[in-house]
Amino acid sequence: MKLRTAALWSAFAATHVLVAWLGWVLPNQPMGDVVLVYEPWSAAALSGGAVMGITATWVYPQLALVPMLISQLLAVPLEPVLGIDAAYLIGWAVLITVGDLLAFAVLVGRGRARRRRAAGWFWTAALLLLGPIAPYRIDAVxxxxxxxxxxxxxxxxxxxxxxxxxxxxxxxxxxxxxxxxxxxxxxxxxxxxxxxxxxxxxxxxxxxLGADRELFGFLTTQGGRGLQIEAVAATPFLWLAASGAAVIDYSFEILTFQIRAPGADLVAWLLTPLMMVVVAGMLLLGFWRARRGASWQRLLPALSMGLVTALIVTNKVGSPQFQTWLIAPVILWIVFDRSRSQTPTALVLMLCALTFAVYPLTYDGLLNAHLLPVTLITLRNAGLIVLLVLSVRAIARTPLSARSASTHQRTSNR
Missing domain, CATH: 1.25.10 (Leucine-rich Repeat Variant)
Incomplete structure (x- = not known):
């Protein structure tokens, strides 16, 4: 038992070191947001400039600035030797690793519970397959x-x-x-x-602290976004781009690549109400199953996965780091309902691997609508839709608790 637990802890720690290092050597700057965006934001806040989310409208909720500021402070001792960018990257990697290790201690501890060890191995594998995008984004916090x-x-x-x-x-x-x-x-x-x-x-x-109109800027600033090339709904337009019938543009306003094609803006506009309808429908389904007596331990993981996947599938943005959102629902599924967790676990690991294959490995080709990366991201996006359908099916088929099943049987026999 001790040897298995030690191996798990070692693998988890070694994976963090590996993916952090890969961010430095792989193409397309997988850690670019950290030094190009997070560091300037935090530096401005510490030097008396704009405080994002407080004195300036921001795409993130206000607490997102806290880890950016902490990384800035962690980088200070290293700056004279390594320079600002390298020091900040190391500070960020250390912060994310420490946070993950603390959570891993809560999840796995001494490794006495088999389900929790299995969840720990899944987390390790997901990080390895997703690569450097996993730690080098605010989502990692x-x-x-x-x-x-x-x-x-x-x-x-x-x-x-x-x-x-x-x-x-x-x-x-x-x-x-x-x-x-x-x-x-x-x-x-x-x-x-x-x-x-x-x-x-x-x-x-x-x-x-001074926020008023900026309080909910992270919601209001998203309305004017176009359809990002990696979004699930952008998949047909990517194939149009591959045939020359659509264009991939860079938006300097929101720092991302978007699709420009007939109908793309309409699809982007429709996605927000679609997201609200899908989320509301799934919540109603979950509430109905709970009222019927479904065991919360078995309902919670499926409902969590369904809601998180819905946020990705119906999103006008399709950033690769969104796959990290799927880690927690799978862990809940393994811990609370392991007998039904095998399929979503395998599917999420496949999604992580496909995402890594697109970003950063073939991202240059995706920006030029080359066949291989377009095919890879199509498979990834199709997998997300499958995961959403499987989650809804799991919610609808969540077994009743023993007491509720007994009561239902007595009622049916009357």
Whole structure:
């Protein structure tokens, strides 16, 4: 047992070192956002310039600035030797690694539980297959918060909800796990009140710091975005681009590549209401299954996966780091409902590998609509749709708890 646990911990730590190093040597700057965007934002805040989310409207929730500032402070001792960029990259990698190790300790501990060891091996494999995009984005900060918060929804629902809410104020997606817990009936009122209380407290702090119109800028600034080339809905337009009937443009306003083609803007506009409809429908389905007596331990992972996948599939953005969002739901599935977790686990690992094959390995070709990367991203996006369908199916077929099944049987026999 001790040897297995030591091997797991060693593999997890070694994977972080490997993927961090790959960010330095692979093409297309997989750690580019860290030094080109995060470092200038944090430097400006520390030097009396614009404070993103407080004095300037931002695409991220306000707490996203905190890890950027911490990395800036971690980089200070290294700057005289390595320079600003290298020092900041190392500071960021250290911050993400420490956060993951702390969450791994909560998840795996001494490795006594087989399910938790399996979840730990999955996390290790997902990071390895996804490559350097996993640690070198702000999304990496939310993964350990979501893992610990999701696992703690079982025995510490208030603490779990608080961690997930904090994560949602870094990047919105962990809020999907809060909604899943509420719909699944896991002490719904306690989870809702905790999430609301944490959010109100944070909003009050942001307001006192000077934010007013900037408070919800991360929501309002997304409305005018076009259809990013890696989004699921952009897949048909990529094939048009491969045939010369569509164009891939770079937006200097939001720093991303988008599709320009007849109908692309309409599709981008329709995706937001579609996301709202899909999420609402899935929550209603989960709530109905919970009311029917479905076991929350088996309903929560499927509902979490369904909601998170819906946020990706119906998104006008398709950034490769979105695949890190899938890690926490799979871990919940392995820990709470391992018998039904094999298919989503294998599918998410495949999605990570396909994403790595596109970004950073063949991304130059994707920007020129070459056949291989377009095929790879088509397979990846098709896999996301399959994962969404499987999640909905799992929600609808979540087994009833033993007590609820017995009650249902007695009612049916009357």
């Amino acid at each position: 939310t993964v350990p918060l979501a893992v610990v918060g999701g696992v703690w929804l079982g025995r510490r629902p208030a603490v779990g909800a608080a961690l997930l809410t904090v994560g949602a104020w870094v990047k919105v997606w962990p809020g999907a796990l809060v909604l899943a817990a509420v719909a699944a009936g896991r002490r719904a009122w306690r989870v809702m009140l905790t999430a609301a209380g944490v959010s109100v407290a944070l909003i009050a702090v942001f307001f006192l």
